Amino acid sequence: MKNIATVLITMGVIALMGCPTINRPVAATGNPVGSKIGQSTGKIILGFGDVDAGIKAAAEAGGITQISTVDFKTASMLGFVTTYTTTVTGE
Secondary structure, three states, X not given: OHHHHXXXXXXXXXXXXXXXXXXXXXXXXXXXXXXXXXXXXXXXXXXEOOOOOOHHHHHHHHOOOOEEEEXXXXXXXXXXXXXXXXXXXXO
C-alpha cells in the first residue's frame, strides 16, 4: 500500500511540473526575413498518429514561396501526447 501511495504522489508531482517544450531553430537562408508566417502542427498520441508537421506544409499554410527561417517546437505531456510544430517565415 505504501508503494502505491508513493507511485501516485510521484505521478502527481510529475503532472504538476507541466510538459517539457523544446524550441529550436532548424534553418536560415540568405533570404530576408519576410512578413509571412506559416505553421504546420501534428500530434502523436501514445505513439500513434500520422501527422505532417513538415516545412513544406508550413510554407503552404502561410503562402510562402521564399523561405527565410525554419523553427521546430516539440512539446510532450508525460510522453502520452507529443505535439510537433514547424514555423516558417518568408515571402
